Amino acid sequence: MKEDLSVVGKRLPRWAANDIVTGAARYTVDLKLPGMLVGKVLTSPHAHARIKKIDTSRAKKLPGVETIITFEDVPHKIFNPSMMNLVQHHPEGELEDMYVLTEKARFVGDVVAAVAAVDGATAEEALDLIKVEYEVLPAIFDPMEAMKPGAPLIHDYAKNNISLHMSFPVAWGDVEKGFSEADVVVEATFQTSKQHVSQLEPCSCVASFDASGRLTIWSPSQHFFPHRRKLAELFDMPEGMIRWINPHLGGSFGKYASFGVEPVCVALAKKTRKPVKLEYTREEDFTGTATREAYVETGKIGVKKDGTITALKENMVVHSGAYFTHSSATAGVSMAHFLGVYRCPNVAAEGDAVYTNVPVSGGCRGYGIPEACFLLEQLVDMAAEKLGMDPLELRLKNVKKHGEFSQMGLPLETETQEKCIRVGAEKIGWKEKRARKKENGTKRYGIGMATFFDVSGGQPFELEDRNVYIKLNEDGSANLITGAGEIGQNFLGTSAQIAAEVLGLRYEDIHIVAGDTDSSLWDPGQMANGNCYGVGNAIIKVATDVKKQILERVSKKLSVTPDELDIKDRKVYVQADPVKSVTVAEICRDAIYNHEGGHLNIAQVKVHLRRQRILHPPGQYSLMLKWIRQRVR
Amino acid sequence: MKKEIAVFNINERLYEVVLAPNITLAELLREKLDLTGTKCACGVGECGSCTVLVDGQPTLSCSTLAIACRDKKLLTIEGLAANGELHPLQKAFVEAGAIQCGFCTPGMIMMAKALLDENPNPSRVEVKEGLGGNLCRCTGYVKIIDAVMAAAEMMRKGGR
Numbered sequence: 023m024k025e026d027l028s029v030v031g032k033r034l035p036r037w038a039a040n041d042i043v044t045g046a047a048r049y050t051v052d053l054k055l056p057g058m059l060v061g062k063v064l065t066s067p068h069a070h071a072r073i074k075k076i077d078t079s080r081a082k083k084l085p086g087v088e089t090i091i092t093f094e095d096v097p098h099k100i101f102n103p104s105m106m107n108l109v110q111h112h113p114e115g116e117l118e119d120m121y122v123l124t125e126k127a128r129f130v131g132d133v134v135a136a137v138a139a140v141d142g143a144t145a146e147e148a149l150d151l152i153k154v155e156y157e158v159l160p161a162i163f164d165p166m167e168a169m170k171p172g173a174p175l176i177h178d179y180a181k182n183n184i185s186l187h188m189s190f191p192v193a194w195g196d197v198e199k200g201f202s203e204a205d206v207v208v209e210a211t212f213q214t215s216k217q218h219v220s221q222l223e224p225c226s227c228v229a230s231f232d233a234s235g236r237l238t239i240w241s242p243s244q245h246f247f248p249h250r251r252k253l254a255e256l257f258d259m260p261e262g263m264i265r266w267i268n269p270h271l272g273g274s275f276g277k278y279a280s281f282g283v284e285p286v287c288v289a290l291a292k293k294t295r296k297p298v299k300l301e302y303t304r305e306e307d308f309t310g311t312a313t314r315e316a317y318v319e320t321g322k323i324g325v326k327k328d329g330t331i332t333a334l335k336e337n338m339v340v341h342s343g344a345y346f347t348h349s350s351a352t353a354g355v356s357m358a359h360f361l362g363v364y365r366c367p368n369v370a371a372e373g374d375a376v377y378t379n380v381p382v383s384g385g386c387r388g389y390g391i392p393e394a395c396f397l398l399e400q401l402v403d404m405a406a407e408k409l410g411m412d413p414l415e416l417r418l419k420n421v422k423k424h425g426e427f428s429q430m431g432l433p434l435e436t437e438t439q440e441k442c443i444r445v446g447a448e449k450i451g452w453k454e455k456r457a458r459k460k461e462n463g464t465k466r467y468g469i470g471m472a473t474f475f476d477v478s479g480g481q482p483f484e485l486e487d488r489n490v491y492i493k494l495n496e497d498g499s500a501n502l503i504t505g506a507g508e509i510g511q512n513f514l515g516t517s518a519q520i521a522a523e524v525l526g527l528r529y530e531d532i533h534i535v536a537g538d539t540d541s542s543l544w545d546p547g548q549m550a551n552g553n554c555y556g557v558g559n560a561i562i563k564v565a566t567d568v569k570k571q572i573l574e575r576v577s578k579k580l581s582v583t584p585d586e587l588d589i590k591d592r593k594v595y596v597q598a599d600p601v602k603s604v605t606v607a608e609i610c611r612d613a614i615y616n617h618e619g620g621h622l623n624i625a626q627v628k629v630h631l632r633r634q635r636i637l638h639p640p641g642q643y644s645l646m647l648k649w650i651r652q653r654v655r
Numbered sequence: 656m657k658k659e660i661a662v663f664n665i666n667e668r669l670y671e672v673v674l675a676p677n678i679t680l681a682e683l684l685r686e687k688l689d690l691t692g693t694k695c696a697c698g699v700g701e702c703g704s705c706t707v708l709v710d711g712q713p714t715l716s717c718s719t720l721a722i723a724c725r726d727k728k729l730l731t732i733e734g735l736a737a738n739g740e741l742h743p744l745q746k747a748f749v750e751a752g753a754i755q756c757g758f759c760t761p762g763m764i765m766m767a768k769a770l771l772d773e774n775p776n777p778s779r780v781e782v783k784e785g786l787g788g789n790l791c792r793c794t795g796y797v798k799i800i801d802a803v804m805a806a807a808e809m810m811r812k813g814g815r
Binding site: 033035036038039040042043044045046047048049051052054220221222223224270271272273274275303304509510511512 | 685689690691692693694695696697698699702704731732733735736741744745748749750752754755756757758759760761764790791792793
C-alpha cells in the first residue's frame with residue numbers, strides 16, 4: 023500500500039455511527055407513515071395440509087379491520103423469492119414453485135392469509151377469527167425418506183420430491199479413470215444441518231402506493247434492484263412504478279438475497295390503497311424465513327502414494343425444505359468450492375434438490391462453502407491417514423498456485439494459500455504438537471487443520487456491473503451516489519474513504535446517498551464478498567475522472583498544465599510551488615454558478631464497470647488450524 | 656380493555672399518555688412516543704436489545720408493562736447524550752468500531768451504562784458477565800467489550 027495515503031488505511035468512524043449510538047438511525051421496523059395500517063399473517067399450524075375452506079366473514083366484521091386476503095386475492099403467479107436467477111447465470115436457474123399466499127400448506131409457518139388493520143392488536147384479534155378448514159396430509163421431514171417411493175408428494179410436479187437433478191457445469195477429465203489410477207480411494211458421507219439466519223431486526227416491510235399507483239417500498243434487501251424487478255413482475259407493474267428504499271438494516275447474512283415479507287405486504291397495501299407495515303415476530307421469523315440448506319453430501323477422493331490427488335467426486339442431496347428458493351445456486355457454489363481448492367485432473371459433481379415439509383431454506387452466510395470445506399477436508403484427512411502422510415503436507419502438495427485455474431475457469435491471481443498454510447503451521451507449532459504424546463491417562467490430544475478458498479465477486483456466473491455517481495457541491499464536498507447498500511460491514515464508510523482519497527478531500531466531505539432505486543444507478547447487490555472490490559474500483563474510476571476535470575479547470579485559472587497540479591486536503595495546488603493554489607470549494611462554486619458559459623461537467627459523472635477480470639478469482643484464503651484437547655471418559 | 660391516563664418521566668421529560676394496561680414499555684416507547692432507538696429483536700426477553708434503565712436498573716422493556724413504570728425515572732438511548740455531546744459510552748462505541756449492523760447497539764450501551772454506574776472499574780470478565788444477556792448477531796463482541804473498557808476509563812478520568 024502506498025505510504026502517503028491520507029484517508030484510506032486510517033481508523034475512521036463507521037458510516038452513520040453517531041445515528042446508531044444515539045438511537046436516531048431508522049431501521050425498517052422503526053418506520054411509521056401517516057394512516058399506516060398494521061399487517062399480520064395467518065400461518066399454517068400443520069406441516070402439510072390442503073386448505074379446504076377459509077371463512078374470513080367474522081374477521082372482516084371486526085371494527086378496525088381493513089382487509090383480509092387469502093390465495094384468491096393475490097396474483098396467481100408462481101415465483102421464487104431468491105434473487106439469484108436474476109443476478110446469476112447458470113443453466114438450470116432457480117425453480118419457481120411459490121405463491122404469495124398458498125392454497126396448500128407445506129410447512130408449519132406457511133402463510134395462508136393476511137390481515138391489515140388499524141393497529142396490531144386488532145390485526146391479531148382478526149387472525150383469531152379466521153376459520154380455516156384443513157385437510158391434513160401426511161408430512162415428511164427427512165430428505166432421504168422423502169425420495170423413497172410412496173413418500174407423501176409435496177409438490178405435484180416433483181416426482182419422489184426431487185425438484186431438480188444438478189450436474190456441476192465446469193467438470194473435467196474422467197473421474198472413473200482418475201480413481202483407477204489412485205493408490206488410495208476414500209469415500210464418505212456426511213450430513214450438515216440447517217441453521218437459521220437469525221438477523222436481529224425482525225423481518226419487516228413498509229409498502230405504500232401513491233394516488234397514481236406508484237409504489238414505494240421500504241424494506242431490507244441485499245439486492246434491491248433485482249428485488250424491484252421481481253416485485254414488478256409479480257404484481258404486473260413496470261419497474262419504474264416501484265421505488266425501493268433500503269433503510270438501516272439490522273443484519274442480513276444472506277437472508278435478504280430473498281424476499282422477506284414484501285410480497286404479502288405489497289398485496290395488503292395494493293388492496294387497501296393505504297400504507298401497510300408488516301413486521302414478523304421472532305417466532306414467525308424463525309419458522310417462516312430462510313435457513314441454511316442442509317446437505318447429505320457424499321465425497322470421493324483418489325490419491326497416489328506420493329500424495330497427488332487424481333480424482334474428486336461429489337454427490338449431494340440438497341435439503342430444500344418446503345420450497346426450492348436458493349437450492350441450485352447454493353449447491354453450485356458448494357460444488358465449485360469442493361472441486362476448486364486442489365489441483366486435480368478429474369473432477370465431477372452432481373446432486374438432487376429435495377423437498378420436505380420443513381421450513382424454507384435460503385441464502386445463509388457462506389452460501390454452501392462451509393459445507394464444501396467440511397466434506398473436502400474430512401476426506402483429505404482420511405486419505406492422509408490411509409497414506410500415513412502428514413495431512414498438512416498432503417494439502418501443500420495439492421493446493422493451487424498463482425496462474426492455475428480456479429473452478430470457475432479464471433486464473434488465480436494470488437498464491438497465498440500455500441503461504442497461509444505454512445505460516446499457520448509455524449505459528450501453531452504443527453510439527454511439535456504432532457510429535458507430542460497423544461494420550462495421558464484419560465486425556466487425548468490432537469491437532470487438525472482445514473483450508474478453503476473464497477471468491478471476491480462471483481464472476482463469471484454473477485453480474486458484477488457496478489455504477490457510481492459523484493456529484494460535487496458548492497462547498498467542495500461531494501455526494502457519492504451508489505446503488506449498493508450497507509448491510510453492516512461499513513461498506514459505505516469504506517466507499518467514502520476511497521472517494522475522499524482519490525479526490526483529495528476529507529472523509530467527512532463525502533456525503534453518501536445509498537439504498538434508493540430512484541436516485542442511483544443499477545447495482546446487482548451485496549453478495550459474494552465483492553462489494554468493496556467491485557464498487558470500490560468503480561469509485562476509484564469515477565473519482566479519478568472527477569479529479570481530472572477539476573485539475574483541467576484549475577489549470578486554465580493558474581496557467582499551468584493539469585499534470586503540474588494535485589489535490590490534497592481540499593486544496594488544488596501547483597506541485598512545484600504549493601503556495602499557488604485554489605480550494606476545491608472555490609473551483610466548485612466557480613463551475614456551478616458560472617454565468618459565462620464556461621460550466622464544466624464536473625457536477626455529475628458516472629462509471630460502468632462490467633465484468634472486470636480482477637473481481638474474480640479468489641482474493642481471500644483462510645486457514646483454520648486448531649489444537650484440540652479433549653477429555654475422554 | 657379499559658384505558659388509563661398515565662404520566663411517564665422519560666429522559667427527564669414528562670409524557671402524558673392514554674394507554675391500555677397490557678401495553679409493554681417497549682410498545683409505549685416505540686409506538687406511542689416514537690422513541691424508536693430502543694429496539695425489539697426477540698420480544699420475549701432473550702436478546703437484551705430492548706434494554707432501558709428504570710430508576711437506574713437495566714430493564715427489558717419488551718417484557719415489562721408500561722403501567723408499572725409510572726412514577727419512575729426512565730432513561731432510553733435517546734436520553735444518553737447531553738447538550739449535544741455524546742456520552743463516553745457512545746463515543747467509545749464509535750471510536751472502537753463496536754458497531755456493525757447497529758441493531759443491538761442501543762441495548763448494549765444501556766446495559767453497559769447500568770454496569771458502569773454500579774462498577775466504574777470493571778475487569779473484562781465483569782464486562783462480559785454484565786453484557787451476557789445482550790446478543791450481537793454480527794458477533795462483534797470483542798470490540799464491544801473494548802468500547803466498554805475504554806468508556807470506563809474515560810469516565811474515571813472525569814467524563815460523565
